Amino acid sequence: MYFREGNAKNRLHYCQRFSISSQVGTFMTILAKFHSWRKRRSRRVDRFPVFGEVFDALAPAERDDIRLKLTTIATTSPIGRQIEANIGLETRLPIDAADEIIKALLAEANIADRLRTTYTQICDRHVLTGPEIGGKRPKVLGRAVVVARLCARLTKYGRFRTARQAEAWLKRQCKLDAAGLRVSFGDIPLGGLVTWATFREPDRSRDPFQPLPSQAMDLHDALALDAKDRGLPLMLFVYSPPAGLMLRFPTIADARWGRLFRPAVNDLACTCGLTAPPTDNPAIKPVPEIVHKQVNGDVLIEPLRILS
């Protein structure tokens, strides 16, 4: 069964019971049962899997159809397997986004390629829709980017003619102080349209990279960056989020077709997303993970560092 997997087993079991109820009861009855069950359950559970509610609103035939399609996604690609699992665990995506994803998949033929394209297209429409993170607003954020990847991006968008040019320029930027950097990086985005960042816990006003591993490979794992780039030098951006910038929980929509994303832990004590380090090394722990809109380098507050 689609829901009988992973660490959300107990909570998801409710959804199945809830689903049976929905076929025989009125909406108010269901709502009352929902709240009473929620009260009985551990108070630490923050939310319920958003897709459970969407599935329950489907007709039985549609429910069978969506399960078939999610199975197709899960069985035809390694990332698809992760996507299918993440759908079951997602609690922070708005219900209308989850509804649109499911409706779009239902309307699509059961062909892996097309399901994947449709899924990512709908995700693109709902990026940066997760709720604002909890707790004290971080004053300092950090991003680690693979230098080679950054150079490739700067080359693609025409800022430099070659990756070597970009690299030579970046090396010189490491000599600048924060004020100089804010000028030279003033029109260079620190990330994509959905920018992923980390911060320090519990003191959210300090450099997030100080307590993290100082070796590029270990930091790469802690931040769950792409394994293909593992071992390459990392450039560290430390910046202060502008006042109006919403810092959000990452959702499956932000991760699109991502291999290393896991939805935020469903616990009241969890105030932000967490990375999922792809390693068994106990010294490397998950670190806070948030998303926000693209910002330029005019918010940098520390000199650039390159870890190799």
Add this chain to the structure above:
Amino acid sequence: MGTVNRLEQQVSAISQMAPSQLSAWINERLERRDLILEDDDSEESSSYPIIAVARHLSAAVVETLHRAALSLLQAWIRNGDAEKADDLLLLIQGLGIKSARTDLERLARSESFANLSSALRYRVLQTLISLEANLEPSFWYGVYQTDRRKLAGIVFDGLALISPNHAIDFLSVALPDPVVAEQIAASLPSFMDDVVPARDRASVRSLIESRLAEIRPPLADVVTEFFKSEKTPLAVLPLPEPTAATAPAHKREWAISSENFPALSAFGETWEQIFGFGPSNPAKLFANLAHQ
């Protein structure tokens, strides 16, 4: 170590492909349809995952990958299907497929080059620069005439690959425009680090500074600003004679003429006239460098 295993699986899957399968797979990857490297970032080139995984592949597989990409490039030049061309060219840059130089050079000289979109023309020229194509100065000056504002930076880079002196010459004729200045500013760090041999950096800096009067603002400003922030010591002249170890990798394949040395023509019509100056004249320094 799940991900490591997955990377190994990706490497293994690519390594087991026959050359024809590899071409088909590259095509699928460039269209973001493949299943081996499916976790890409939509804001990056679809070729980047191939470039990233290539460093994990054996030399033999990389060589096959180069051949497959080259065959796709040749097919594109033949058929003109521009849909994936941009990402294919970025792939060729990222993998450093030097064998693509000839085809790209031929394309850049052909009449069909003018029919490409301006973005693709830029990408082709950028790829030639990335592959360190050593083309004659008249080619780059021809490119410059097609769009003096947008292509000045790429022309500077192309001329620098012939010799630093050509690039310095170009600075005195380049359009004095903020956009051009920005492009030159982007080029200068790599120009000094990668193009100018380490032992010549001080001399080249000295040469540029001696010619600052010929360079118009705002280009002169970015050059001055760049060297102000650099720690390169000033030249100790004369330059040592080139040895086998320090000789340039590319042999010069173009004639030494006033056409190829436009700024030098101001000093005289003949070599005797040009070099009939005292040893401290910049032209003398130029000749020394050009000789290398």
